[in-house]
Amino acid sequence: MDLSHNFILFVIVACLLTWGFTALGSATVFLFKNINNKVMDAMLGFAAGVMIAASFFSLIIPGLEFARLYNPNIHEMIIVAVGFICGSFFLLILNNVTPHIHLFEDTPEGPKSHLKRSMLLFLAITIHNIPEGLAVGVVLGAFNLLGASDPALFSSALALIIGIAIQNFPEGAAISFPLHREGFSKFKSFMFGQASAIVEPIGIIAGILLINIVKPILPFALAFAAGAMIFVVIEELIPESQKGHNTNISTIFTIFGLVLMMILDNVLG
Secondary structure, three states, rough: OOOHOOOOHHHHHHHHHHHHHHHHHHHHHHHOOEEEEEEEHHHHHHHHHHHHHHHHHHHHHHHHHHHHOOOOOOOOHHHHHHHHHHHHHHHHHHHOOOEOOOOOOOEEOOOOOOOOHHHHHHHHHHHHHHHHHHHHHHHHHHHHHHOOOOHHHHHHHHHHHHHHHHHHHHHHHHHHHHHOOOOOOOHHHHHHHHOOOHHHHHHHHHHHHHHHOOHHHHHHHHHHHHHHHHHHHHHHHHHHHHOOOHHHHHHHHHHHHHHHHHHHHHHHH
């Protein structure tokens, strides 16, 4: 099957995988009464490792290559560095204008709000998912533009989709179990958990449309998505994985996640 002629199907699969693995992670609330803190810290560390590797191998490195292709008069490092910083500041602004609360925290962040803790936690996880959807969308947009001339783009896009989907599993569990502890029913906890990933298909579509409308922005957009993802890792995933006093476990699983994504990108690419 020539995937360059079945792009819409490829996009549908990407949307279903990124959302579906979040839903699967959220569904574990039906199987277990609670989740061990060591397991939660390990899963958060693993998700962090996947996002770090995906940012560099699937976004920054291709961004440098596309910068040389589309903007030969500007040094590629300048374009990627500016895009990376802009993506980080985008998440910083989003954090500051959206009321939310992190796992294991008691004090909400962002503007003052009368929202319940459960909704603030839901918003925090939803913010996590925005750069992930955007990253997949930008890479898919690149594949749509250059897939025929650069077959390796399909492998790169596939590796990123699989990596993001895998790390979405622990993120789904990271919202459904705390919500259940807050007093939500298992069904309601699951529904909120899977709903937090709805922004990923939206981000995927937005990324594809952006790249198809403004082609030269591709290297900047790749770096932008990488910056946003790294911000999430540094600001939230790693600190949250280290707060449960299981620092060695979370660190080891961060490394496992990074290595797995590195292998995926290189084997598929």
